[in-house]
Amino acid sequence: MSLELNKVSVTLLGNQVLHEVSLSVAPGELVCLVGRNGAGKTTTLRSIMGYQKLDSGDIRWKSKNLRGLPTYAMADLGLGYTPEGSDVFGDLTVEDNIALPTWTRKTAKGADERIQVAYNIFPKLKQYLHRGGQQLSGGERKMVSIARAIALDPEMLILDEAFEGLSPAILPTISDGLREILRQGRSVLLAESNFYHLPSFADRIYVIERGEIVFHGTLDEATQHPETMKIITGTG
């Protein structure tokens, strides 16, 4: 496994919001963390990225313990992060938003190659190169934020809500982008609140409910589990 969370517990403002969360992602895998709003997905991802202090448990990336490391160290270790709400810089053009990580993190690959690889995720972005971040739709902003995380040249992308709030017309484009990221040999940990938006090519899913992992398996296995389906879809 390249990423492993082992019994991670987190308390926010006196409330325990993660209860011994364990999950893992192997190289090249797409793993989805599914749960309703408030279930603890964002807190899990923020814990991995070093934004959240753990009460207990540990987080390992290629056997290295991440606990206590600052957020800025994560990029150097090969972890890319796209938070919920696509934090695109409104004052920068699409081109500059995507080039930004190549100024801040040097890797073995040259900047031009990394930028080209990022545009391969969403080739459509080349039509908007000179548009400002404020002049983009929600779907375009999401594409820019994912492409920017890829320009960092991460081994793993940690992606919070790839599909939420986007128009149905754009969902296949985002899905195709995820396929391309996997094709490039990266792994992806995707947090998603809508079960029906989960890519059919997900390798495994974890279901989180009230801060606890209540199911782990394939998408097919989940659909054959009435209790799990009830939790993630809110229906019987």
Ligand SMILES: Nc1ncnc2c1ncn2[C@@H]1O[C@H](COP(=O)(O)OP(=O)(O)OP(=O)(O)O)[C@@H](O)[C@H]1O
């Ligand atoms: N900064 C915070 N301080 C206190 N409680 C918080 C904070 N952030 C989140 N919470 C609480 O922690 C729990 C988990 O929230 P989290 O954002 O991780 O859930 P989520 O599954 O990502 O939900 P959503 O899909 O709505 O973002 C919720 O009960 C939430 O109210």
